Amino acid sequence: MTTVEPHRTGRVALPATGRLIDLSMPIEPSPFDPAVMRRRLWRHEHGGRRIGRKAVFNRRLPLRLRLARAARYVAGGRRIGPGCFPDGLFLGNEVFTLSVHAGSHVDAPFHYGPRTGDRPALRVDEIPLDRCVGPGVLLRLTHKLTDHGPAQSITAADIRQALARIEHTLSPGEVVLIHTGADRLWPGPRYFTAHPGMTVEATEYLLEQGVTVIGVDTAGFDLPAPVMIERYYRSGDAAHLWPCHLLGRRRAFLQIERLGGLDRLPRPTGFTVMFLPIHVRGAGAAWTRPVAIVPEEGT
Known part of the structure; x- marks a missing residue:
């Protein structure tokens, strides 16, 4: 059990105590994922020698000073090495070159286009943080994920039926989470x-109920890119290409993509969702560690 300090945002009061359920997917290399391109690891046993070389051959130093330090280094002076650290181990470090759409992430309106209606679209660092906390509503649509056959579309009728099953009427400010079970297909x-x-x-139906944050446990909000592209090739109709994303040019909303573990939520409502995006200045999306805060029973 994790204790959460009481806090009030502009939208929702967080419970004083509750259980945190991690709703994130990892950022890790996958041979099928173009969002994660490369990673470089600085292991503890290699770090001592690397930091020693970086200290001497620092390109930010004047050339004359670098040459003088290099000469002393080659002669055996001014050296930092593994022996300077306990057990010969320095600090580890990992460098990832990746898209802001890798792992669990928040799409801001700027991702959809430069403007939302007649206004400049919000970038991810401009999203008010009180929009990133809200009462959660879990809609289970696992029947839309098939083991074989084409990818399925989620319609407005699917959304209404899922709401009817849990006997819930949507309210403005709620965070709707679409559970398809697709996270089990990773990686x-x-x-x-x-x-x-x-x-x-389906997206417009949710927006009309006052919902402006929609989370999915799928790789993308629309149908898979290969499916959309093939439909365009066959029909010549560009409306098949990322239609829900492009809807964001007319109506402002946030998408949380690549959620995971939605099956661990104990109930469809009565919990709080928090998904604070990393402060990446000027970007259209950012990584997040989304969590559900489920109150203790009886609170």
């Missing part, structure tokens, strides 16, 4: 090619 290729996708009508 295989079907995670990127077989997941269900939201439709414009």
